[in-house]
Amino acid sequence: MKLDLIEAFLATVETGSIRAAAKRLNQSQPGLSKKIRQLEGELGVPLITRSAKGIDLTVYGEAFEVRARAIRNETGRALEEVRQLRGQLEGVVRISLAPSSSVDLVAKTVRLFQRDCPNVRLDIHEGLQALAVEKLRAGSIDFAVCPLWEPLPESEFIVEQIEVMKMAVVTSANSRYRDCTSLSELDDAHWVHVGAGANISPLVVKIFQEAGLSAPLPKMECYSLTSTLAFLFDSDAVALLPAKMAEQPQYRSLLAKVPVREPIPDYPLYIIHRRESPLTPASKTLATYFQRVAESKRLAAGS
Numbered sequence: 108m109k110l111d112l113i114e115a116f117l118a119t120v121e122t123g124s125i126r127a128a129a130k131r132l133n134q135s136q137p138g139l140s141k142k143i144r145q146l147e148g149e150l151g152v153p154l155i156t157r158s159a160k161g162i163d164l165t166v167y168g169e170a171f172e173v174r175a176r177a178i179r180n181e182t183g184r185a186l187e188e189v190r191q192l193r194g195q196l197e198g199v200v201r202i203s204l205a206p207s208s209s210v211d212l213v214a215k216t217v218r219l220f221q222r223d224c225p226n227v228r229l230d231i232h233e234g235l236q237a238l239a240v241e242k243l244r245a246g247s248i249d250f251a252v253c254p255l256w257e258p259l260p261e262s263e264f265i266v267e268q269i270e271v272m273k274m275a276v277v278t279s280a281n282s283r284y285r286d287c288t289s290l291s292e293l294d295d296a297h298w299v300h301v302g303a304g305a306n307i308s309p310l311v312v313k314i315f316q317e318a319g320l321s322a323p324l325p326k327m328e329c330y331s332l333t334s335t336l337a338f339l340f341d342s343d344a345v346a347l348l349p350a351k352m353a354e355q356p357q358y359r360s361l362l363a364k365v366p367v368r369e370p371i372p373d374y375p376l377y378i379i380h381r382r383e384s385p386l387t388p389a390s391k392t393l394a395t396y397f398q399r400v401a402e403s404k405r406l407a408a409g410s
Contacts, residue, residue: 108149113175115142120172124161180246181384188387197226200390203239204231205253206332207348208272208376210355216396227389243381249390250380252397256309263382269401270376275350276365282343285363290318299335299346300328311347318369
């Protein structure tokens with residue numbers, strides 16, 4: 108299967124029509140149609156159906172699109188790796204971060220990385236486990252930095268722990284819940300569940316169950332740290348977050364850790380990447396700096 112057939116298919120999917128795809132690729136419509144037919148012939152199934160409005164993917168096309176994007180991403184990553192091994196540290200490193208977990212790591216890590224790799228562009232996405240794993244499987248990111256709610260298959264992923272985070276119930280510094288000493292007092296609170304790919308954060312469920320309480324029903328699940336903080340700053344809402352969020356200088360006067368007596372387990376933070384997709388030299392440099400910065404903070408805290 109040739110890469111130009113895959114590019115023809117993806118261009119058609121992304122533009123919505125053979126005509127638009129041909130224009131993007133600077134090819135003729137008959138030539139592009141021939142490539143689509145050739146690809147379908149190799150696979151032995153129809154990938155798209157044509158209509159007056161453009162194209163629609165068949166069930167085979169939907170499945171193949173995921174693999175096709177991964178092939179395109181891995182091909183680009185392979186080309187970048189060869190250039191970087193030749194000493195040309197350029198290209199793009201794409202990562203996914205759990206922002207509240209990496210808030211105290213990312214600035215120093217990026218400064219060190221940009222010092223050593225000034226010609227490499229860095230693309231940062233936000234996401235917890237479900238979104239990060241989806242992007243890793245699609246090949247659209249090099250690695251993720253996030254906690255794990257559920258274990259990942261060792262045959263597919265390499266998971267390296269870089270930190271153990273203390274967790275806390277966090278609310279506004281002016282919230283009526285800021286001095287509560289038990290989770291039972293937070294039963295009627297407006298909980299913001301920070302998006303973990305489920306209707307309710309698994310760690311919230313765990314701490315309430317271990318306290319013999321029913322977990323609060325989710326009234327909001329937020330996938331954006333900015334929106335989560337904005338809501339916490341200006342309401343009585345509560346959220347379960349890494350304790351270091353409320354300890355950051357820029358948030359210290361705005362957020363408070365609720366002193367509940369029930370134990371809240373620590374949570375590890377990991378670097379995760381696909382086993383079959385080795386890190387490029389540039390992405391390996393970035394991952395190493397995340398590890399070193401996390402280690403230096405741990406040692407400073409223990410001194």
